[in-house]
Amino acid sequence: MSYLADVKSVEKLNRLLDVCRNNLYTFDENLIRRAFEFSWNAHVKGKPRASGEPYFSHPYEVALVVAKEIPLDDVSVASALLHDVVEDTGYDLKSIRAEFGDGIADIVDGVTKISGAVESHEITRAENYRKMLLSMAKDVRVILVKFADRLHNMRTLAFLRPEKQQRIAMETLEIYAPLAHRFGLAKVKWEFEDLAFKYLNTAEYEFISRKLNAKRREREAYIRKFIQPIKKRLEQDDYKFEITGRPKHIYSIYNKMVKRNKPIEEIYDLFAVRVILDTPDKNDCFSVYGIVSEIYTPVPERFKDYISVPKQNGYQSIHTTVVGPEGKMVEVQIRTRQMDEVADRGVAAHWKYKEDVKVTDRKLDEWISWVREILEQPAVSSGEDAAKSFLEGFKLDLYQDEIYVFTPKGNLQVLPKGSTPVDFAFEIHSQVGTHCVGAKVNGRIVPLNTKLNSGDQIEIITSSNQNVNPDWEKFVVSRKAKAHIRRWINDETRKKAVEGEEIWTKKLKKHKLTLGEDDFVKLLRDLKYENAQRFYVAIAEEEIEPERLITRLTQQKAVKDSSEANKPSQTFVEIARKSSEGIVVDGSRSDWKVSYAKCCNPIPGDEIVGFVTTGEGIKIHRKNCPNLARMAGAARERIVDATWPGESSGLFVAGVSVSGMDRPGILTELTHSISSHQNTNIRSVSAEVRDAIFESQIIVYVRDKEHLERIIDKLRKVVGVTKVDRISTGTPGRSQNG
Numbered sequence: 183m184s185y186l187a188d189v190k191s192v193e194k195l196n197r198l199l200d201v202c203r204n205n206l207y208t209f210d211e212n213l214i215r216r217a218f219e220f221s222w223n224a225h226v227k228g229k230p231r232a233s234g235e236p237y238f239s240h241p242y243e244v245a246l247v248v249a250k251e252i253p254l255d256d257v258s259v260a261s262a263l264l265h266d267v268v269e270d271t272g273y274d275l276k277s278i279r280a281e282f283g284d285g286i287a288d289i290v291d292g293v294t295k296i297s298g299a300v301e302s303h304e305i306t307r308a309e310n311y312r313k314m315l316l317s318m319a320k321d322v323r324v325i326l327v328k329f330a331d332r333l334h335n336m337r338t339l340a341f342l343r344p345e346k347q348q349r350i351a352m353e354t355l356e357i358y359a360p361l362a363h364r365f366g367l368a369k370v371k372w373e374f375e376d377l378a379f380k381y382l383n384t385a386e387y388e389f390i391s392r393k394l395n396a397k398r399r400e401r402e403a404y405i406r407k408f409i410q411p412i413k414k415r416l417e418q419d420d421y422k423f424e425i426t427g428r429p430k431h432i433y434s435i436y437n438k439m440v441k442r443n444k445p446i447e448e449i450y451d452l453f454a455v456r457v458i459l460d461t462p463d464k465n466d467c468f469s470v471y472g473i474v475s476e477i478y479t480p481v482p483e484r485f486k487d488y489i490s491v492p493k494q495n496g497y498q499s500i501h502t503t504v505v506g507p508e509g510k511m512v513e514v515q516i517r518t519r520q521m522d523e524v525a526d527r528g529v530a531a532h533w534k535y536k537e538d539v540k541v542t543d544r545k546l547d548e549w550i551s552w553v554r555e556i557l558e559q560p561a562v563s564s565g566e567d568a569a570k571s572f573l574e575g576f577k578l579d580l581y582q583d584e585i586y587v588f589t590p591k592g593n594l595q596v597l598p599k600g601s602t603p604v605d606f607a608f609e610i611h612s613q614v615g616t617h618c619v620g621a622k623v624n625g626r627i628v629p630l631n632t633k634l635n636s637g638d639q640i641e642i643i644t645s646s647n648q649n650v651n652p653d654w655e656k657f658v659v660s661r662k663a664k665a666h667i668r669r670w671i672n673d674e675t676r677k678k679a680v681e682g683e684e685i686w687t688k689k690l691k692k693h694k695l696t697l698g699e700d701d702f703v704k705l706l707r708d709l710k711y712e713n714a715q716r717f718y719v720a721i722a723e724e725e726i727e728p729e730r731l732i733t734r735l736t737q738q739k740a741v742k743d744s745s746e747a748n749k750p751s752q753t754f755v756e757i758a759r760k761s762s763e764g765i766v767v768d769g770s771r772s773d774w775k776v777s778y779a780k781c782c783n784p785i786p787g788d789e790i791v792g793f794v795t796t797g798e799g800i801k802i803h804r805k806n807c808p809n810l811a812r813m814a815g816a817a818r819e820r821i822v823d824a825t826w827p828g829e830s831s832g833l834f835v836a837g838v839s840v841s842g843m844d845r846p847g848i849l850t851e852l853t854h855s856i857s858s859h860q861n862t863n864i865r866s867v868s869a870e871v872r873d874a875i876f877e878s879q880i881i882v883y884v885r886d887k888e889h890l891e892r893i894i895d896k897l898r899k900v901v902g903v904t905k906v907d908r909i910s911t912g913t914p915g916r917s918q919n920g
């Protein structure tokens with residue numbers, strides 16, 4: 183069946199086309215016809231409205247509201263006709279897109295999404311709700327269609343159950359009315375407020391409305407009477423002006439009663455007389471004020487000059503209250519046309535200011551003024567195409583830096599744009615974020631880096647085994663998530679560094695390598711690590727093999743040592759430590775620490791004994807050490823047997839004293855005779871000449887007693903040498919204990 187077969191439907195379409203013709207600057211009649219037909223066909227099989235009317239009556243009425251009360255363009259009228267098709271019929275968005283293109287499809291999609299998001303969740307904060315609404319509407323026309331939809335639903339609210347009436351009325355009063363106000367749609371705002379008030383406080387609404395109605399004729403007659411002399415004078419003085427007197431709407435009267443705590447009879451400003459002057463000169467306002475004051479006696483304390491001192495939001499006007507006929511108080515507002523226009527925008531700014539809304543800024547103001555232009559002067563335009571393309575291109579990008587998403591229980595979370603399930607998880611709780619393994623968005627499992635959209639419902643899946651993944655840092659955008667992930671990474675790095683340092687220290691010890699501060703810094707620089715922490719983390723994470731690094735360092739060190747002309751002190755310590763390992767002491771004490779006494783420098787081949795010290799283990803002395811004899815004299819029981827190991831590979835320090843007749847080159851000959859014997863190393867040489875007698879002490883490295891005796895033999899053969907002795911007491915200058 184086609185709507186054409188239904189006489190009433192054809193009448194309806196013609197009426198809508200008439201309204202479009204009368205209110206829109208320009209429109210595509212065919213587009214309206216097609217949208218009407220599509221909607222009619224889609225809804226024809228649907229359930230009727232609660233009012234008993236066919237469902238189609240709703241989108242049709244909404245389209246009428248758009249065309250008549252928020253007249254913008256044909257696209258918004260067509261979108262209004264189609265706005266419930268996706269939600270209430272078997273048709274999907276694709277078919278609308280195929281039939282009407284992206285512009286209309288996107289608006290229908292926006293309206294549907296808002297309904298879905300809003301109705302399935304309980305949003306407790308009105309401001310969040312408003313923001314969400316704005317953030318979800320990519321195109322301003324989504325909001326306008328939504329306003330018209332809400333207006334028709336409010337007008338037919340009587341047919342719904344009381345609980346639903348209360349919820350919808352509350353939502354309208356808290357969200358849609360301020361939003362309409364902000365959009366500069368004053369009439370829409372008033373109707374929202376009065377209809378909502380009617381359901382939220384029926385008794386008060388009916389009381390005020392009865393009182394207003396009872397006095398309506400009387401009031402209108404009075405306004406005419408009041409205006410008449412003013413009108414006459416202004417015409418005489420050649421002013422171009424408009425003068426009106428309208429009752430204020432019910433909700434605002436109720437607010438005055440509550441605020442002033444007075445019965446309606448005592449509220450004198452149930453209506454206001456407004457004089458709008460078509461003049462660029464603000465001084466005309468004061469002249470007109472003078473004229474009004476000549477006609478009616480003003481109440482001085484009720485005079486307000488918002489022209490010289492505008493309100494914070496830029497509002498300008500003169501307000502005065504005068505004593506009218508029959509002694510009644512009447513409020514008169516005087517302003518220029520321009521001030522009147524600015525007044526609406528100013529009120530929006532004022533609303534912003536009071537609510538302390540985050541800067542939605544210039545853009546909103548620009549938009550409001552633009553909508554006002556379209557609404558108030560549909561005939562004045564720079565041309566059809568210009569207006570149309572402006573409209574097409576206009577996107578509502580308020581609050582686009584924030585998104586509004588929901589927990590499974592329907593609680594609202596505000597997140598920065600670009601947020602992912604991980605951002606959401608950390609927003610809920612740091613523990614949820616830390617242990618997050620997966621996420622469902624609108625019931626479907628998605629990757630954790632999926633970007634969320636306003637209206638999404640998110641469920642986070644956690645596991646106690648999961649921990650923060652450092653890769654998350656690459657895609658999260660919220661401050662909370664970033665901070666938590668960073669802190670976690672820092673903690674992990676610290677732990678890893680400690681681990682790495684332990685490994686490194688152990689390896690150094692194992693290889694008996696010590697690394698000075700300078701060497702370490704140089705090592706980091708060579709390996710290109712910016713600090714020690716990075717280096718240790720690299721070890722813990724096995725990026726570096728410490729074994730190989732140490733081998734390399736040891737080789738470098740060996741090269742360095744040999745090139746630095748034998749630093750015997752270091753080598754000596756090592757040799758001493760090594761060679762003490764093989765010493766055999768009295769069996770029962772075999773696990774004692776054994777070291778060499780510094781007084782007598784025993785070397786293999788010497789007869790030795792051990793002396794048990796307090797705290798320093800067993801010291802090995804030569805048997806004939808005079809120092810030992812002195813100590814043991816008091817405690818013979820502390821002497822234990824000690825023998826050299828069968829084979830020893832170490833080198834030992836021994837000293838010889840050489841004396842003879844001094845002659846040139848003798849020292850060179852002595853040292854040569856030592857080093858030429860099996861490459862024996864000399865540790866130090868000191869020499870003195872007194873009365874032509876040469877005396878020298880030479881400290882050498884030897885394998886054992888026999889090695890030392892061979893050297894002594896060689897020294898004795900040097901010409902001029904008269905005496906060579908092993909130094910038995912005193913030290914070569916350094917402790918053998920290491």
Ligand code: MN
Nearest residue numbers: 240265266331
């Ligand atoms: Mn609807």
